[in-house]
Amino acid sequence: MLNRTGFIPPAVALAFAISAGTAAAQTMTKMDAQPLRVQGEISNIESNRMTVKTRDGEQRLVLAPDVKVLSLSPSTADAVAVEAFIGTAGVPEQNEKIKAAVVVIYPQGSTGESGDYLTWDLKPDTAMRNGIVRSVENSPDGRVVALSYPQGGATVVIPPGATIMAAAQADTKMLKKGAQVFIPSAEKSDDGSLKSDMVAVGTDGFKPPL
Numbered sequence: 001m002l003n004r005t006g007f008i009p010p011a012v013a014l015a016f017a018i019s020a021g022t023a024a025a026q027t028m029t030k031m032d033a034q035p036l037r038v039q040g041e042i043s044n045i046e047s048n049r050m051t052v053k054t055r056d057g058e059q060r061l062v063l064a065p066d067v068k069v070l071s072l073s074p075s076t077a078d079a080v081a082v083e084a085f086i087g088t089a090g091v092p093e094q095n096e097k098i099k100a101a102v103v104v105i106y107p108q109g110s111t112g113e114s115g116d117y118l119t120w121d122l123k124p125d126t127a128m129r130n131g132i133v134r135s136v137e138n139s140p141d142g143r144v145v146a147l148s149y150p151q152g153g154a155t156v157v158i159p160p161g162a163t164i165m166a167a168a169q170a171d172t173k174m175l176k177k178g179a180q181v182f183i184p185s186a187e188k189s190d191d192g193s194l195k196s197d198m199v200a201v202g203t204d205g206f207k208p209p210l
Helices: none
Strands: 036-046 049-054 057-074 085-093 097-105 127-139 142-149 152-158 163-170 180-188 194-202
Touching (some): 036 194, 049 180, 057 180, 085 142, 085 152, 127 152
Parallel strands (some): 097 152, 097 163
Antiparallel strands (some): 036 049, 036 180, 049 057, 057 163, 085 097, 085 127, 127 142, 142 152, 180 194
């Protein structure tokens, strides 16, 4: 797994960690250090070889023997609770405040120590934070979350229009023809195929808006 800790200024970036260890949170990666990403629909899969139909054409991938699979499903801001580990990306404002465009809620016990990350594009003026929720309040602007991580903290405002997703550990049985997938970190091989050790897959046809 590639290490992608650090700060992601604008253009790309949401790094989300999954772990069952003790508390920690990963934040911020430099955009130009990001690996290759693939998003689209599985058009074929045989054993550890998968073909994904993307907006730019078909891409062949070879999955690692110990590939990690995460499922992503729609959720709501009400599911963002104290002590949850979340990742969020949105428009940065003053005083470490972020207006969230996307929020991912990780399973109970996740902390961000494992170094397993999803990263994805939003738009040029976005920034990301990952951390543990310390408090939650409701306001006229949406749900207001106090987020903490080793480097500090941030206030995240989750407006009504934000996309909220729940992540869960899954297995390769979810990787079927027609499934919507997102591969956050792939390495290119000499034959043009890509190698990956992590895949995120939408549940029940859900297409993650990454």
